[in-house]
Amino acid sequence: MADFMKEGFLNHISLDCVIFGFHNNQLKVLLLQMKYSKEWALPGGFVKETESMEEAAARTLEERTGLREIFLQQFHVFSEPKRSKINHAVKDLKNSGAGPDEKWFNQRFISVGFYALVDFEKATPMHDFFSEKCEWKALEEIDRLMMDHNQILDKALETLRLQLSYLPIGYNLLPEKFTMPELQKLYETLLGRKLDRRNFQRKILSWKILNKLEEQKKGGAYKAPFLYEFNLENYNTALKEGLSDPM
Amino acid sequence: MADFMKEGFLNHISLDCVIFGFHNNQLKVLLLQMKYSKEWALPGGFVKETESMEEAAARTLEERTGLREIFLQQFHVFSEPKRSKINHAVKDLKNSGAGPDEKWFNQRFISVGFYALVDFEKATPMHDFFSEKCEWKALEEIDRLMMDHNQILDKALETLRLQLSYLPIGYNLLPEKFTMPELQKLYETLLGRKLDRRNFQRKILSWKILNKLEEQKKGGAYKAPFLYEFNLENYNTALKEGLSDPM
DNA sequence: TTTAACATGCGTCAGTTTGACACAATATTA
DNA sequence: TAATATTGTGTCAAACTGACGCATGTTAAA
Known part of the structure; x- marks a missing residue:
């Protein structure tokens, strides 16, 4: 049996969404506060077998904001082996009692980053099963995030800035008029x-x-x-x- | 137990490399011909638990060309559920006798696309376990590729063209002088x-x-x-x- | 050997875009 | 009513861009 087929060789895929909003002349990001570790984190999710990553990201976005049909784009894959070692999300999953499958939690997670631009006024922040709060945070007030989510946020911003030069931006971020x-x-x-x-x-x-x-x-x-x-x-x-x- | 933890919920990660070379004023891509299906495919691989995707891609590149320290960049994640349904690679894996683990083959594959720019003269094409040939193909002579590899190639070219406007290109593609x-x-x-x-x-x-x-x-x-x-x-x-x- | 053909090195020029800034118009506040 | 703050519109020189001219060096044909 080839190496990559062994049980221990499983790499699990997740996704994280950097959801940008604009309010009071400030760029804001939608964050979740985890139930147990109390850390702040980007909204994330997993991919169903019948979904593409894009569909899963759109579903995640809708579950956290109630918004659909939004400009949503993958921008990078985060796969440093260490990123899921000190995995507080895993602790939260464990503590939540969602599934005591020790084996599953010990897997390594590779995450695809997506970013979205939404109308601050239209979004209704909703936390998920693993979190207790869902709030908009201005970039300046964002401190330490869970796992490598600071890096993910930084990369999203960097990508957005690059795209600014060759893509129109603003449709979902600003009100109609x-x-x-x-x-x-x-x-x-x-x-x-x-x-x-x-x-x-x-x-x-x-x-x-x-x-x-x-x-x-x-x-x-x-x-x-x-x-x-x-x-x-x-x-x-x-x-x-x-x-x-x-x- | 949450849905995403069930056995059937596994999404396997692979990577595919679009390796560009330049020779006789033609842009070429390194392709493999599969042992059993005889289809042509992009060089690909899997990620070890201790590797990042970037390291795995660099390893794949080195195994196919013998080259190291090359400009190599991820550009997109391909995750359409259908992409691994008609999966001839799976047939090849099965026929190869590498591992008759039916369950493993039935998983869904999500692939991260990388592209590299290498010096045609310095590369030594080497096929892998599942293929019988490894050759440079000019873009024009590339016809039908395995799975969604045509799409992956197209996206790589599109990305490369975009990057052309804000990144220097050529160092690894051309000879020293x-x-x-x-x-x-x-x-x-x-x-x-x-x-x-x-x-x-x-x-x-x-x-x-x-x-x-x-x-x-x-x-x-x-x-x-x-x-x-x-x-x-x-x-x-x-x-x-x-x-x-x-x- | 001479000459035509061809690719390269270097330069010109007009039209466009860019960055910096001036000034008038409009609405609020004192 | 005047002062203040902000927006609408315009100007202008410098930089950049796209299109093209001409001389030079090298090969190949006459």
Whole structure:
């Protein structure tokens, strides 16, 4: 019998979702607090035999937020053997009494990272069986996460920033109607630096993914900014074909 | 006992490597021909419990080519449930007598795709236990591959093309010393379109990843082009930090 | 040996994009 | 009503891009 078929050779697959939301000009991430270890963790899950990873991730996202049809993308596989050694999630699983199968817990876990961009207002955080809380956390207030989830979060952000240059971003993150300053704040938050207001507007508009609406946003202070909505047709085209050609 | 812990819930992980080489102005891929089904397939493998996926991929690459320390990157997870249903690899495994464990073969396989760029001249193709041939195939002559390996190859190319715009490419693909036309042919092949000779040179040189050497390449026809080598220091910096800023 | 053919090295130029900034318009607050 | 803060729109020079010209070096044909 070949090595890789032995019982001890089993590698279990899980997935972790980095669910981004945007609120009060802050980028937030949906986190769970584990029942027993009290550690904070990214929402995760397992794949059913009849599902693709993408379907499993979408299911996980829906179970934690109630949201469907969201931009959700795999970005990296995390497979360091050590990542599941000091596995507090395993402790939580054990303590939960969900399954006392010692053998199963001793397996090694390889996790596929997904990230999603959702509308903060529309999401309804719901914790799962292993956790007792589900909350939005601003990036700055996130400290130590369970296992290698800090790394996973970092990699998600890094990927998102890269994609920012060739994919349209914002459709699921912002409300239906939004202002140019709001969109700019989103980009600034994601990139981690200030952008020139006028150059930003010129660039975004050149992508033709926005529809300009009537003047509104009268509630705010000072001059009322115009409202925009995404032009879904062009937006989706840009998602498929990218915003600019390489080289 | 939770669903995902049941025996039937096992998802097995494998990896597939898309190993690119460049020869005679053609992009080539290293393929294996299976012993029993005679189908052509990407080199693949399994992960040991003590390895990361990256280490397993590097091991697979070395076993098929003899090469180490090569640019090797994961690019996508392939997890459609159907992908392992009509699994000729499984037939091959069965027929090989490697392990008649029916249960194991009935598992579902999720595969992590890696791609590598290697020097055609330095690689020594070696087939594995399940295959009888290991050969370089030009992209054009690749027809039907095993399972979803056509998809995997397509996705690898797509990823490579995207990376072309923000990562330096060529170090492991070309010999130590090469000419500007050779580098351009590589880019043209990867992008699938012609580039202007003079503009290409201007762009590449602006990246500062090349060292210009003495005039040589006297063997060829017509005017002798200059030889270049990669400036490894700048090359590696560019690999980490990218060639241009997003937005 | 001469000449035509061909690929390379190096340069030009106009159109476009980018980054930095000015100024008027509009809404709130004092 | 004036001061203040924020948005809408425009300008301009520098940098970048795409398209192309011409001289040079090497081979192959005349």
